[in-house]
Amino acid sequence: MLDYRDVQLQLGGRPVLDGFDLRLEAGERVGILGPSGAGKSSLLKLIAGLLPAQGGQCRSDFRHAVLVFQEPRLLPWCRVGENLEIPLRAIGHGAAAARRLALDWLQRVGLEQYAQAWPGQLSGGMAQRVALARAFAVQPDLLLLDEPFSALDPALRGALTQLCREGLEHTGATLLCVSHHPHELIELVDRCVLLDSGRGRCFGIAAPGDAEARRATANSLQSVLMNLESSPS
Amino acid sequence: MKLQIQGPTSRYWAALGVLLLLLAWQIAAQRLGSLLMATPWQTLQALVQLLGSEEFHQHGLVTLGRIGLGVGLGCTLGSCLGVLAGLDARLRGLLEPLRWLLMAIPPVVVVVLAMLWFGLGSAMVVFISVLMLAPGMYVNTVKGMLLVDRGLIEMAHVYRLGPWQRLRYLYVPALAAPLTAALLIAACGGVRLVVMAEVLGADSGAGFALANARSTFDSAGLYAWTLLLLLLVAGLEFSLLQPLQRYLSRWQVAAHA
Numbered sequence: 125m126l127d128y129r130d131v132q133l134q135l136g137g138r139p140v141l142d143g144f145d146l147r148l149e150a151g152e153r154v155g156i157l158g159p160s161g162a163g164k165s166s167l168l169k170l171i172a173g174l175l176p177a178q179g180g181q182c183r184s185d186f187r188h189a190v191l192v193f194q195e196p197r198l199l200p201w202c203r204v205g206e207n208l209e210i211p212l213r214a215i216g217h218g219a220a221a222a223r224r225l226a227l228d229w230l231q232r233v234g235l236e237q238y239a240q241a242w243p244g245q246l247s248g249g250m251a252q253r254v255a256l257a258r259a260f261a262v263q264p265d266l267l268l269l270d271e272p273f274s275a276l277d278p279a280l281r282g283a284l285t286q287l288c289r290e291g292l293e294h295t296g297a298t299l300l301c302v303s304h305h306p307h308e309l310i311e312l313v314d315r316c317v318l319l320d321s322g323r324g325r326c327f328g329i330a331a332p333g334d335a336e337a338r339r340a341t342a343n344s345l346q347s348v349l350m351n352l353e354s355s356p357s
Numbered sequence: 358m359k360l361q362i363q364g365p366t367s368r369y370w371a372a373l374g375v376l377l378l379l380l381a382w383q384i385a386a387q388r389l390g391s392l393l394m395a396t397p398w399q400t401l402q403a404l405v406q407l408l409g410s411e412e413f414h415q416h417g418l419v420t421l422g423r424i425g426l427g428v429g430l431g432c433t434l435g436s437c438l439g440v441l442a443g444l445d446a447r448l449r450g451l452l453e454p455l456r457w458l459l460m461a462i463p464p465v466v467v468v469v470l471a472m473l474w475f476g477l478g479s480a481m482v483v484f485i486s487v488l489m490l491a492p493g494m495y496v497n498t499v500k501g502m503l504l505v506d507r508g509l510i511e512m513a514h515v516y517r518l519g520p521w522q523r524l525r526y527l528y529v530p531a532l533a534a535p536l537t538a539a540l541l542i543a544a545c546g547g548v549r550l551v552v553m554a555e556v557l558g559a560d561s562g563a564g565f566a567l568a569n570a571r572s573t574f575d576s577a578g579l580y581a582w583t584l585l586l587l588l589l590v591a592g593l594e595f596s597l598l599q600p601l602q603r604y605l606s607r608w609q610v611a612a613h614a
Contacts, residue, residue, distance in 0.1 A: 201530040211516035244612020
């Protein structure tokens, strides 16, 4: 479980999160929506331990939170397979087990034939699939997605969302996903939190079960988001 | 239009450049006379003679050992301190005055001081090489460390890469380009430094043999030793450092193919 209360986060003296609350139960899939500059990515970095909070209570029972960034962030001088093996070795897998697991996950994302390729030889979509495979391979209990599909074309985004769903089914990881595309986010999560820039207020919006209702929820989220984008902060 | 940077054409031009240098050498030697400047042919004859002599084995091996030790220790010290200073701003600040001092001081002053401290011989030559080569390596390493992609450092944190893994898979490969360039400069500069130190204050080595040839007006011998040192630098660059550079940047070549 993750329990953040009254969290304060500043970057360069500017308040990013101000009295932010978030509660995340194990196995939940939660989306974070918000206008540009609202602090969505900073929130994920805070949870991943890349940024320190300046105040409030940050409690987390998750053992291993893995953040998938907007860019694949693969080591360009290591082959694709090695990019998966290195994190696996870091968490204690032996060389042979790491290689086996790396190939297994590359196979799941349909890129096993690229294990010996260099990341620079992959397209953007392929590289992001490798980044997803790397994230799932280390079996995180909390997966943080920071708009990982934002740079890809819509067709690829759909395929990667599907891959993501399958990975979550397989690992049972809890998900916290940041996006500014409600229609995509709603395909992946059970509920959404709207992060309002500056004020640090959040709103819980339940995502209904059937497709029609999901689309309606996404539409209303989209209009709220557009209002926030257009209103002066 | 395809931009061709390297290939047969550039090699032909390089060969032409060598021929022009040889021609200029031949003309200059003919004008100055063999006492002041040996011709390329005289130098080649002296070189063949030198390669079969006891003097070559005696002095050549000593110089090679000193170059290996001086360049090796200087580069290792400079790059290790550079990695540490790149990770810690406090250490970087602490080392800055020493770095400045060593880069600003004329090498000949260091040679004189080292001769006073160590006397003549290998210790003095190696000491000078280390002291003069380490700062250049240090500066390149620190600059490289500060330019390592922040995104990859964050990725390494998220995936809990340990210090050894970060060094091996992140920092060293990221530093490959500046380090191999610095290594090339250090290796070539190291040869020059060692020979200079030997000329000024050693009782053995190629520099000592050069000084002997100069004092006995053995112009051909002097030029033969010089040519030998040039061949050593060429050997280091073309058979060791350039292949190393190519190996370390193979991922870039493949990505742009």
